[in-house]
Amino acid sequence: MTERIPCIREGCPNTILPATAARTGGYCMPCKQEMEREAHQRYIEANRRDVNLYEGMTDPVEILKIIHTRQVHDPLIRYVAYEQSKEQVYLSLSMEQQALMIDYAMQLIRTGADDTGKDILVYLVCYHDISLSAQIPELLEYEIYYPVILYKSTSAEVRDQLLQQVNTDDENRNNLLLMLAYIGDEVVVDQFQQWRQSPPRWADQLHVAPEYYTTEAGWELTNEGQRRDLFITPSYSLYKVKENEGADATSIGAPISMLLTCANNCEWCGSPLTTLIDLDVQHPALKNVAWNSERLQVQTCVICSCYGVVYMEMDSAGEPFWSAHNVMPMGADEIDLDDYAQLPPDAGRQFRIAAAPRQAFHASEWAMEPSSSQIGGHPGWVQDAEYPNCPCCASRMRAVGQLEWSEVEEYGDGMYYMFICEPCQMTAVSYQQS
Incomplete structure (x- = not known):
């Protein structure tokens, strides 16, 4: 039997055959391979260079084309990120540049790069509210039924085509109903009302009744068959000022009272309640809100809201208090407060509300990873749309804002959604995460 010899690498306990030692210089194969990987990594670190594809570029259209192009991985190249976010570049587009981006997106779709083309169109629809009525017939030719928000502004002819197609197209019916919900004009509203009164033959193939699809587009049918929007407008972004900009920076917007620790505690877990927002009702963001007190305060337990909806009522002075209608959700009675860090007193100090809607x-x-925190505007649902019902009047509550928790805490996750019932003067907070 051939005698094995020890690997010559210090600290290695392996033994190897003499023939292996002759091939590897005395090292076992695991050590030999590890040394080769280390040498390769040292070579990469010594020879890697930064490449700035945006150097000297000022045209946002060309910049966005590069941002949307997947670069071939090369370990010796480190691509420099553009100095602005994708969102910022899109917002800088002029109307002419928006049209150029639409043309570019359609070219991508025609050449098979559907995903990138659709992404570009979604950014344009959401950030600039552009109409794709001229492009929608071609999108339908390519059988593009998602993202459904692309169909928010379409022609009456296409709308009528979709109303016919939804009756026969079993495969795409879910998306077709959502597309119609986003169109949401009088003809569509009347059709959803007819479906509610006389369910179509295909209704039993759906998970929910047809009229419930409208909530994904931010509206519902009233008992009288009218459209009722489920979120307030206008929309104002909530920004967090960067540390190097200083807390008194005025270019970001006006200060807003946020993330305040309350004197009252949660009746489920015992932790202090938190005022997510405290905003003067005279602020333009709340111009379409009927609120009896001078300020809209949305309070919740940021821990228990992750388990279920937390409702708050208003006293005669307009101050929030824990609602007797709250029902403890499953799991809330097992919360260990030691597992949760308290928000620092200045958690909301660096937030501002944008100067313009x-x-x-x-x-x-x-x-799309936009700047999600906002007062007003259509919610950015992480999961399905879930507008809570007011426990007093049973009506769906309207969305008044949302707060992306990753903007609050370094390792925060998920979205807190804020709702109001104006007739009952109640607020509610729910939470979703991926």
């Missing part, structure tokens, strides 16, 4: 659907596509 933005498009109502700006943050509606959560997967």
Whole structure:
């Protein structure tokens, strides 16, 4: 039997055959391979170079084309990110540049790069509220039925085509109903009302009744068959000032009272309640809100809201208090407060509310990673649309804002959604995460 010899690498306990030692210089194969990987990594680190594809570029259209192009991976190249976010570049587009991006997106779709082309169109629809009525017939030719928000502004002819198709196209019916919901004009509203009164033959193939699809587009049918929007407008973004900009920076917008620790505690877990927002009702963001007190305060337990909806009522002075209608959700009684860090007292100090409104659907596509925190505007649902019912009047509550928790805490996750019932003067907060 051939005698094995030890690997010559210090600290290695392996033994190898003499023939292996002759091939590897005395090292076992695991050590030999690890040394080769280390040498390769040292070579990469010594020879890697930064490549700035945007150097000298000022045209946002050309910049966006590069941003949307997947670069071939090369370990010796480190691509420099553009100095602005994708969202910022899109918002800088002029009307002429928006048209150029539409043309580019359609070229991508025609050449088989559907995903990138659709992404570009979604950014344009959400950030600039553009109409794709001229492009929609071609999108339908390519059987593109998603993202459904692309069909928000379409012609009466295409709308009527979709109303016919939904009766026969079993495969795409879910998306067709959502497309119609986003169109949401009088003809569509009347059709959803007819479906509610006389369910179509295909209704039993759906998970929910046809009229419930409208909530994904941010509206519902009233008992009288009218459209009722489920979110307030206009929409104002909530920004967090960067540390190097200083807390008194005015270019971002006006200060807003947010993330305040309350004196009252949650009746489920015992932790202090948090005021997510405290905003003067005279602010333009709340111009379409009927609120009896001078300020709209939305309070919740940021821990228990992750388990279920938390409702708050208003006293005669307009101050929130824990609602007797709250029902403890499953799991809330097992919360260990030691597992949760308390928000620092200045958690909301660096937040500002934008000086000017933005498009109502700006943050509606959560997967686009827009600046999501806002007052007003269509919610950016992480999961399905879930507008809570008011426990007093049973009506769906309207969305008044949302707060992306990753903007609050370094490792935060998920979205807190804020709702109001104006007739009952109640607020509610729910939570979703991926």
